[in-house]
Amino acid sequence: MSWGETAPGPVERENLNVIRRLCTVRGTVRLALLAGVVVSLSVPGTALGAEEEKPYTAVDGKVDKGTYNGYRRYHNTCHVCHGPDGLGSSFGPALVESVKQMTYGEFAEVVVNGRRSTVGGKESVMPAFAENRDVMYYLEDFWAYLKARADGALGRGRPGKLWVKEN
DSSP: OOTTOOOOOHHHHHHHHHHHHHTEETTEEEEEOTTSOEEEEEOTTOOTTOOOOOSOOEETTEEOHHHHHHHHHHHHHTHHHHOGGGOOOSSSOOHHHHGGGOOHHHHHHHHHHOEEEEETTEEEEEOOOTTOHHHHTTHHHHHHHHHHHHTTSSOSSOOEETTSOOO
């Protein structure tokens, strides 16, 4: 900190810590600042093209807590535009198909910063969610749910809970 600067307050520090944690990607560290600027730094010692570890656990329609939380939060925030179960709608693309061609870093970048695109003369806008804590704190959970759907490891509808023991 240089002369005349004020130290960031607890809210600013927490926002940066959350974004740093959520936007760390194997092979790349992406720091998404609330201003919408993304800085990428290569991390040495990571193999390009290596098989990405699955961010979810899914067995017979039951999932881990993070993936289940992603299902809940997706249907609270995203399904209005992107349709139930990530299948798309007239407002937004099918995320189940989109994440098949994306890395977690690319996904995080779009969610944090938003996106504008024009397809067939029609402009579509994905808003930025960088300042929405209900999205940013659980970005990995959204990704886990959508990846499980995209990989075919999870079908449509509410998943079961792996961590609940049935009597």
